[in-house]
Amino acid sequence: MKITILGCYAATPRTITNPTSQVLEIKNQMFLIDCGEGTQVQLRKHKIKFSRINRIFISHLHGDHFFGLIGLISTFSLLNRENDLHVYGPKGIKEIILLQLKYSNSYTGYNLYFHELEDKESVLVYEDDNVTVHTIPLKHRVYTNGYLFKEKNTQRKLNIDAVAEYKIEKCYFQKIKNGSDLTLEDGSVISNNELTFNPDEEKSYAFCSDTIFDESIVPIIDKVSILYHESTFLESEAHLATKTMHATAKQAATIAKQAVVGTLIMGHYSTRYGNIELFKEEASTIFTNIILADDGKQFEF
């Protein structure tokens, strides 16, 4: 699992910082999460192939989380994209994008599917053989969802030594990984337990931005491997966090602690702070395993 932070600052894009967007690579798929203005340039800068992005998840319709979407969709067209593109986001996102494509007389040459969200409970929005994606209902000034990505590791891992000892041919490997016992030519049966180990631990990633401090998300993100939780402010500006429906560094850490997550990634910093280390300092009093997001950083788990 790899996370590339394309932008992690609140409000307006600046020469040195970018609004929210990140790429989650999980089980060889790339998911784009949020798409602030300038995201397509950030994708180019970090050499992420446009053609590998087939699903885009938008948390909410504030500009710093989606103003780059129409540009990216248009650029996909100019690059003669052929793959389907799926966009998940709040109701309204389809109307906004289609209106602009209508006036520019430039409907996409590829299939563009919108999955508009209105649910107030966590729902499954995407599933394939390798991953599930659920919404995480968040509380912000407009309808907002975080997203919970979970690996599905249904396949057992081959015990290479055992397989070699029994001289089992490659054509049986998939069957064994699926959990089957193996019957040899002499009729004897080798138990699957002898040939495999348990699957890798299923990693998970929860993206929670933007939101107030809201303990009701804790059961949904319980024990996730990685939690990205917004921390727009420090406690010294807690009144602004309340007013603008954002969270402080301490509050982000409190959620991480309550949900017993593996690692907390902090981001969505207000641009009023010159030194983001202050966020880590404040949060470290509550929770220890903390990483600070910053534009261009990549994290592998």
Place this chain on the structure above:
Amino acid sequence: MKITILGCYAATPRTITNPTSQVLEIKNQMFLIDCGEGTQVQLRKHKIKFSRINRIFISHLHGDHFFGLIGLISTFSLLNRENDLHVYGPKGIKEIILLQLKYSNSYTGYNLYFHELEDKESVLVYEDDNVTVHTIPLKHRVYTNGYLFKEKNTQRKLNIDAVAEYKIEKCYFQKIKNGSDLTLEDGSVISNNELTFNPDEEKSYAFCSDTIFDESIVPIIDKVSILYHESTFLESEAHLATKTMHATAKQAATIAKQAVVGTLIMGHYSTRYGNIELFKEEASTIFTNIILADDGKQFEF
């Protein structure tokens, strides 16, 4: 008159080039012309004060000319702008912007006025004591206007030597600049011609992008001081120019020659070309006084 090129490349923003946007400073007013994605960051980069931009002129609703507008409008709000903002552009621009402000629940705190254009003839869209702005109807794949900015130099220039010789007091200067003769205390009259020179030449700037080669604009831009004319392609790709309704370098120069303009600025280059000097080379066979636009360049006239 000063022109700052924020972006002058066609189609998609890249790490090294920006889509169309430029700032025209004329008679101490700043006009923003087009607003591709990333324009607000380019404004910051070139230290142009956001508060000095009160009028934005959008040529057409293709993304590379206006996808940055909603972000700029939103940023103005976040910066607690108080001045009115006037946006001129094709019909539809208001619907697009207001729809996004509605869904983000973030109507502007300042007055935002839209001046939507539908005329097929050149019309006056703005006038004050110092400048007029007319549309230049262009032919492109969607409804498009260029804009013609003209200084109004109605005031005569003081002849400092004459004024000193007659020992005329400062309080009379404005009256003299307005063209009046002056009656001295002894009743004698000094003709205005003795006290003033003709006004400065009225400079003008014509922005023409995007457009096919279209001689019908020549009478509108006749003898402008500066013509910015798109030159998306070279003649070797003239077939693409025809297909996509753009112009070649040679065609831009032909328009400049026919309109007897002072200087031709070329831009809106297709990103297929590695060396923009080729545009100047090609155009120079037709017209001599040529400047190549490039992101970040400033031209004073």
